[in-house]
Amino acid sequence: MRIVKVPLGLRSYPIKIGAGMLARLGEECARLKLGSRCALLSDSNVGPRFAKLAQQSLARAGCDSVLITVPAGETAKSLKTVQTGYNQLAAHRLERKSFIVALGGGVVGDLAGFLAATYLRGIAFVQVPTTLLAQVDSSVGGKVGVNLKAGKNLVGAFHQPRLVLCDLNTLATLPKREYRSGLAEVIKYGVIRDAVFFRRLERAMPKLLRRDPRVLAEVVAHCCKIKAEVVLKDETESGLRAILNFGHTIGHALEAVSHYGKYLHGEAIAIGQVAAARLSQRLLGLPERDVERITNLFRRAGLPTGVKLNVSQRQKVLAAMKLDKKVSGGEIKFVLAGRIGKARFGCPVPAALLEQILDPQPSTRNNH
Numbered sequence: 001m002r003i004v005k006v007p008l009g010l011r012s013y014p015i016k017i018g019a020g021m022l023a024r025l026g027e028e029c030a031r032l033k034l035g036s037r038c039a040l041l042s043d044s045n046v047g048p049r050f051a052k053l054a055q056q057s058l059a060r061a062g063c064d065s066v067l068i069t070v071p072a073g074e075t076a077k078s079l080k081t082v083q084t085g086y087n088q089l090a091a092h093r094l095e096r097k098s099f100i101v102a103l104g105g106g107v108v109g110d111l112a113g114f115l116a117a118t119y120l121r122g123i124a125f126v127q128v129p130t131t132l133l134a135q136v137d138s139s140v141g142g143k144v145g146v147n148l149k150a151g152k153n154l155v156g157a158f159h160q161p162r163l164v165l166c167d168l169n170t171l172a173t174l175p176k177r178e179y180r181s182g183l184a185e186v187i188k189y190g191v192i193r194d195a196v197f198f199r200r201l202e203r204a205m206p207k208l209l210r211r212d213p214r215v216l217a218e219v220v221a222h223c224c225k226i227k228a229e230v231v232l233k234d235e236t237e238s239g240l241r242a243i244l245n246f247g248h249t250i251g252h253a254l255e256a257v258s259h260y261g262k263y264l265h266g267e268a269i270a271i272g273q274v275a276a277a278r279l280s281q282r283l284l285g286l287p288e289r290d291v292e293r294i295t296n297l298f299r300r301a302g303l304p305t306g307v308k309l310n311v312s313q314r315q316k317v318l319a320a321m322k323l324d325k326k327v328s329g330g331e332i333k334f335v336l337a338g339r340i341g342k343a344r345f346g347c348p349v350p351a352a353l354l355e356q357i358l359d360p361q362p363s364t365r366n367n368h
């Protein structure tokens with residue numbers, strides 16, 4: 001087992017990573033004295049696979065759990081599900097000394113965390129992430145929330161979990177496309193913060209794609225360490241934490257324009273990161289060789305590295321970006337990298353350059 005500590009004073013918590021951690025859930029919760037009653041929140045894909053193991057482990061440790069299952073998918077991250085959730089928590093008489101366990105991907109984690117942040121003005125919660133994205137990203141850092149019709153994650157809170165338990169065995173049943181999507185966030189950590197880790201990923205990609213347990217353990221732990229470090233320096237996202245959004249400005253715009261249908265999050269940010277690398281080359285002098293290394297690593301991970309947009313689609317993506325981020329004088333602020341492992345936030349990018357980067361074949365287009 002690997003342990004990564006998130007040292008946030010009184011709100012400190014450990015991230016425990018290993019194969020078979022789910023069977024230890026009860027024991028770990030008991031160790032933290034989280035209480036003898038909890039709600040286990042899961043979704044319709046994950047619940048049938050892993051909830052029994054989790055509930056048995058909790059029962060062995062003397063903790064009585066009630067299972068709440070929400071439909072799988074992003075639409076469950078809504079105020080409607082939150083309301084149903086509150087009613088179920090109340091019906092099962094969960095009180096201040098009870099806690100919530102999130103067993104699932106980022107959707108379940110964000111939803112369960114938001115319930116825990118607000119039910120009875122806040123109760124304890126534990127993250128048991130079961131997607132690669134949730135293990136390396138969403139379960140760490142304390143951002144919880146739900147979507148509104150007007151946009152994603154518009155209602156939320158900061159509520160740190162008391163424990164994050166990453167059972168690498170759960171990743172075995174994750175669909176290939178979801179797994180690869182998680183790799184986009186993994187690669188991101190190398191680009192923004194750690195050149196040595198980036199090189200390690202270049203070497204280990206075949207094993208990582210095979211979900212080799214030893215490599216996975218090392219990679220998940222390292223990503224959590226980087227995220228924890230960044231969160232520690234900027235818990236409420238007033239500065240440095242923004243670097244975690246590398247590739248996300250363009251990625252979010254692509255997701256929004258395709259109405260969250262065409263791309264998984266990791267696919268959209270893979271395209272976004274390659275575009276951000278090209279912007280970095282033009283504006284911060286990121287070497288061409290590094291742009292190629294970044295592009296190649298996404299390609300080898302089975303992720304898209306570009307998108308062909310027609311003129312009207314490109315305009316829509318640009319408009320979505322202007323909505324997403326503060327714009328001043330026609331410039332959008334980006335996270336860019338001067339070299340692999342070193343990202344900077346708040347870099348102004350002229351709209352004209354952005355348009356050029358989003359246009360993969362400017363010369364051929366001009367000939368028409």
Ligand SMILES: NC(=O)c1ccc[n+]([C@@H]2O[C@H](COP(=O)([O-])OP(=O)(O)OC[C@H]3O[C@@H](n4cnc5c(N)ncnc54)[C@H](O)[C@@H]3O)[C@@H](O)[C@H]2O)c1
Pocket residue numbers: 043044045046072073074077104105106107108110130131133134137138139140141142143144152153170171172173174175178265
């Ligand atoms: N709070 C944060 O800091 C943060 C950061 C990044 C993303 N997020 C949020 O995370 C969400 C995306 O998370 P996600 O990619 O994990 O999506 P998800 O939770 O929807 O999971 C993806 C799919 O995989 C299924 N699944 C999960 N684990 C499985 C397993 N072990 N075996 C088989 N199927 C499994 C799920 O049922 C779902 O269909 C978004 O809502 C996003 O906004 C939050």
Ligand SMILES: [Zn+2]
Pocket residue numbers: 185248265269
């Ligand atoms: Zn992301």
